[in-house]
Structures are given as structure tokens and as C-alpha cells.
Amino acid sequence: xxxxxxxxxxxxxxxxxxxxxxxxxxxxxxxxxxxxxxxxxxxxxxxxxxxxxxxxxxxxxxxxxxxxxxxxxxxxxxxxxxxxxxxxxxxxxxxxxxxxxxxxxxxxxxx
Amino acid sequence: xxxxxxxxxxxxxxxxxxxxxxxxxxxxxxxxxxxxxxxxxxxxxxxxxxxxxxxxxxxxxxxxxxxxxxxxxxxxxxxxxxxxxxxxxxxxxxxxxxxxxxxxxxxxxxxxx
Numbered sequence: 387x388x389x390x391x392x393x394x395x396x397x398x399x400x401x402x403x404x405x406x407x408x409x410x411x412x413x414x415x416x417x418x419x420x421x422x423x424x425x426x427x428x429x430x431x432x433x434x435x436x437x438x439x440x441x442x443x444x445x446x447x448x449x450x451x452x453x454x455x456x457x458x459x460x461x462x463x464x465x466x467x468x469x470x471x472x473x474x475x476x477x478x479x480x481x482x483x484x485x486x487x488x489x490x491x492x493x494x495x496x497x
Numbered sequence: 498x499x500x501x502x503x504x505x506x507x508x509x510x511x512x513x514x515x516x517x518x519x520x521x522x523x524x525x526x527x528x529x530x531x532x533x534x535x536x537x538x539x540x541x542x543x544x545x546x547x548x549x550x551x552x553x554x555x556x557x558x559x560x561x562x563x564x565x566x567x568x569x570x571x572x573x574x575x576x577x578x579x580x581x582x583x584x585x586x587x588x589x590x591x592x593x594x595x596x597x598x599x600x601x602x603x604x605x606x607x608x609x610x
Contacts, residue, residue, distance in 0.1 A: 418597050429501070429587055429601030430540075475539065479597040483528050483547045484555070489539040 392476045392488035399466055400496050407461040407491045409450075409476035418479040419443075419452055419459040424490070433461075433474070443469045471495045501525055501602035503588050509608045518573040518605050520588030528591045529571035530555075530599065530604045531563060533584040540587065546571055579610045 393408040411419065414423040418437045434443035436452035436459065443450050448463045459476060476488040501522045510516055522529065527548045532555075533538040542555030546565040560582060562574045571590075575582060585606050589599040 420598060427603075427604050429589075430599075431601065432598045435598060483545060483591075484542060485597065485599060487540040489537055 390476050390478050390486050390488040392474075394492050395473075395490075395492040396494055398494045398496065401468055402465045404493075405461070405463040405466045405470075405493070406470060407474055407476075407493070409459045409488060410463065410479045411457050411459065411476075413457065413478060415481075416452075416454060417481065419450070420477040420479075420485070421450055421459070421461050422475040422477060422487070423446070423472045424475065430475060466493070466495045468495045468497050501588055501590055501600050503586075503602035505604050505605060506603065507606050509610065510575075512579060512609055514578050515574065515576050516578065517575075518586055518588075518607075519570070520602060521570045522588075522590040522600070523569065524590060524592070524600065525568070526592045526600070527568070527589035529565065530589040530591075531561075531571070531573045532587045532589065533557065533582075534587060534604075535584050535607065543573065543586075575607075580609045583607060583609045606607075 389412045390395040420435045423433045424430045434445040436443040439454040441452045450459050450461045473490045473492045475484050475490045504519045530545045531543040534535045541557045544563040546552045562573050585604050587604050588602040591599045
């Protein structure tokens with residue numbers, strides 16, 4: 387089937403800590419994968435993407451690698467900041483015009 | 498570029514009332530979408546329009562109707578609001594070609610009492 391599963395939150399970290407948010411997907415073939423971020427009171431915005439196996443998407447210090455062997459696309463950042471506090475959504479393209487989103491993981495970063 | 502705009506930002510309705518949520522994009526995108534966001538549920542697709550003149554049901558279409566008025570505008574109508582439709586509604590667009598990322602509006606927070 388088509389699904390995206392990401393780790394439940396909230397995740398609470400201190401500033402400068404290492405971040406990992408796990409994401410796995412089910413799919414046939416190799417769909418495009420995305421991480422979106424939602425800041426308080428705003429809509430989602432694209433954080434990074436990867437369109438084929440072994441691609442690494444990166445943006446604003448965040449990275450995620452498309453791993454077809456483990457059907458995963460985990461989000462990482464080496465040193466988080468208070469301004470990274472937000473909800474993060476993993477997503478995959480389904481083919482056609484649709485995208486499936488995970489349930490979202492809320493991140494709190496403490497100063 | 499304003500991107501994707503939505504009106505209104507907030508709305509309170511009584512059960513049985515109707516309303517239309519408006520969405521417009523200025524990026525010349527072909528595809529537009531309506532989602533609802535509920536706690537712990539992520540985003541669920543209500544309806545989408547792959548291109549001007551077409552609309553299709555998503556995952557949760559019951560109780561909603563849509564109109565793709567032109568390439569820029571895609572509205573969502575609740576004919577008879579129910580408390581279960583209390584949610585945050587997001588409109589999004591994408592160019593529908595090889596780039597599948599979506600661009601979201603700021604959302605409409607709807608409460609049905």
C-alpha cells in the first residue's frame with residue numbers, strides 16, 4: 387500500500403543537540419520523497435526532497451538520504467537551534483498528482 | 498509573488514450553516530489541492546484538481562464540494578457544516594509536471610459548533 391510512518395513526538399532537545407526524526411514508507415517503485423516543515427500558525431513549506439534512490443536532500447543544515455534498502459528517509463541535523471522548533475512532515479509522492487503525508491513530528495528546542 | 502492565499506483565516510459556523518473557503522495561487526501552477534489537518538492525523542486530502550477543468554475526490558471528500566473556477570482559483574464548499582468538520586484547512590498548488598513539491602497557503606481555522 388501507500389503509507390508514510392514517522393516517529394511520534396514531541397521531540398524535545400537542547401540547543402546544539404543532534405536531531406534525528408525517523409521516516410519509513412511503503413511503495414512500489416521509487417517515489418519522490420520530501421520533508422516539509424510547519425512553523426506555528428503557518429502552512430507547510432518544503433524543507434528538502436530526494437527524487438531517486440541514494441539521493442541526499444539538504445537545506446538549512448538539515449539532511450535526509452533516500453534509502454531504498456530500508457525504505458527510509460530519516461531527517462537529521464547536526465546542531466539544532468531554538469528557531470528549528472516546528473512540526474516536521476515526511477511525505478512521498480504517490481504517482482499521478484497526489485502526495486501522502488506522515489502524521490508529523492513536533493520538535494521543541496530549548497535554549 | 499503572494500504564492501498561495503486563502504480566505505478567511507478564521508471562521509466559526511453553527512451546525513448546518515454553509516460556507517465557501519477561497520484559495521488562489523499566482524505561480525501559474527496546474528494542480529491545486531485541499532487538505533484538512535487534524536491533531537495526530539497529519540494532512541488528509543479532501544479534493545484535488547489536476548488541471549483547470551478537472552476535479553477529483555481525495556481521501557475524505559464526504560461533506561465537501563469544490564470548484565476550480567479558473568487556473569488560479571480553487572474553492573472548497575461546506576454545504577451543511579458539522580462539528581466533525583472542525584479543522585484547519587490548507588490549500589496547496591503544484592506545477593504538476595516533473596516537480597511534485599507542493600506550495601501551501603497559510604490555512605483557515607474552522608470551528609463548527
